[in-house]
Amino acid sequence: MEIPTMVNPEINLSDLPDVEAVTFLPVSEKYRTMRLALWGSVQVLLLAALLSPYLLYRFGGEEDLAAFSQWWWPVAAQAVLAILWGLEEWKGFERRGYAVRDRDITYRTGWLFRSTTTVPFGMIQHSELSQGPISRMMGLNHLKIFTAGGSGNLRIAGLAEEDAQTLRSVIEGRTRR
Amino acid sequence: MNLDLAVPRRQHPLGVIILATKFSWHVAKAGWPALLGLSFGNIKWYHLLVVPAVFLVVGGFAFVYYLRFRFYVEADALIVERGIFQRERLQIPFERIQAVQLFQGPIQQLFGLTGLRVDTAGSSGNEVELVAVKLMEAEGLQQFLRSKMDGPREGESAQDVAGSSSPDTALPEADPLVSLGWADLLKVGFSQNHIRSAFIGLAVVMSLFQGVEEQVSAWIAGLPVMALAFAGLAATALILPSLVLMMFIGVATSVVSVVLKYWKLHSTLGEDSLSLQMGLLRRNVFEVPFQKIHLTEWKSNWLRRALGYETLRIQQAQAEGGRGGVRIFIPAMQAHHRSAMEERLYPDITAGEVVFDVVPARRLRWILLAFAASPALVVLSSPQGVNVLMGLLWLGLVFWTTGRRYSSLHMKVYRNAVVLERGWFWRTRTLIKLSQLQGVEWKRHALLERRRIGHIVFHTAAGAERFGYMDKGKALALRNFALNQVHSAHGRGAD
Structure with missing residues (x-):
């Protein structure tokens, strides 16, 4: 899809919504x-x-x-x-967290090696909840988000059961497919 | 020509032979250790009966496979039914198709048939290959799939699908892009990276010399002691010719492989797609819509640049885990080819409005220098005449090259495109579209964070592209901009 130039004229860079301005929700303690x-x-x-x-x-x-x-x-x-x-x-645990905006999801991890990844909902192909035996015992869920090509895949680990379900339904509601 | 694609059809009957050859090749590849093992044993004449037996089985297999292989077109998908013991029905939605490729191997060329390969970006990475179709039929199917790949266009309902593919409406105006003649092929062949070819050359030379060694040692044993010195001298003298031979084989290998691969390369730029044909033994015809191109990369080494050439790599979406994905290389692109191509694919670059112009932080220069200079420090740790000289020379060289390397790193962000330029000796120019981004990542380690430096990573369907050591403030603004462009191209509100 090309960006129609007529609809998208001037961009004031300082007015763009800022990813850093959102509050990050922590994963389960x-x-x-x-x-x-x-x-x-x-x-x-x-x-x-x-x-x-x-x-x-x-x-x-x-x-x-x-x-x-x-x-x-x-x-x-x-x-x-x-x-x-x-x-x-x-x-790093204190920095670990996710933030959902209207059109994308951001995941932040790491203290020594810091990374903040944003994936637009429109690009998500599917999502998947997974649990190992130990995380099942502790009632934790890992949410995997898949994008085309696999390079932008996200894995949000250690979500409490209800958070995981909420997040998943949010993602499925906002993904176009 | 009216081709009713909605009716399930088989391939051309001669496809049985092509399938049989293909299967035999697979059997031979899987079974060669067994054959090797058998050949060491006692071979009686009746053992050789295995060969026709295997051939019969493979032939029968190919025949049944041919009978049970059908393909047709439904409202929004290409359907392929295949399989002998386990039937499968593949349903390939048109919008998932990345590229439709026609190919002619030697056997297909002999029979005047053509193969057709449909690549998808599916996570299974499984693509469909028809091996024997009449040329007209294949071209019709290619045209038809091509017209459906972008999804339904304006003024075209999803109803009027299967059947009626009228070639005259499907052919937009196409400008010639690059075509290679003999001279170009030779130039490309000579400016290949010979290192890999030279290793093949080395292997050949080594295998030649293996037998010689034994003969020489037997010969030496019979010589008087005095003559040995001369023999040693002669052996040293052999090194030079063998090096020359190796170089020759290396260059010849690259030239031959280039000729086989790019023979009669011809490419045209259409309204919204690139078409390309090339190859001698196996001739390929590609048709790639611009929309399905996720990354283009221009590469050149100094020799290519001296000839005015660059190699273009086009990459489409990969399957899960970075496997698969169609990659196409076009050599010998000249400056005007590049600008023609970029004008079509990335029109916003030609418009020329640079939103971000980024060079890496100066710290990167010191990091590069420190890494490159470390060998010199080892040498200088034991200061003697020669060592000091070598160390200083190395430092000088490294200082010069690092400066060049550092100043070659450059990123320009346009309305809808990112242009990454890297490298000084081997130069690459990578282009991605902002509207195709799958994700944006900002990463750095704790030490860089203190200096407000980090790396920005663009995740695309064709892999990740990183621009390292950029200023934090600029990077975060760039991330906001990139996300904004993705959303305005795909957002639910925008359409």
């Missing part, structure tokens, strides 16, 4: 718990994997593993990464 639980369990597993050769050498008498006696190096590296990831999850 339970999703923070889920993310932090994921963070914690990955850290525990990693720590176990990093320390096991040292423990085998120290207490299991495996002399071949003597090289792992300097266990603090890998553990320190892991700690640094864990802190960065933890910060991203903790501070």
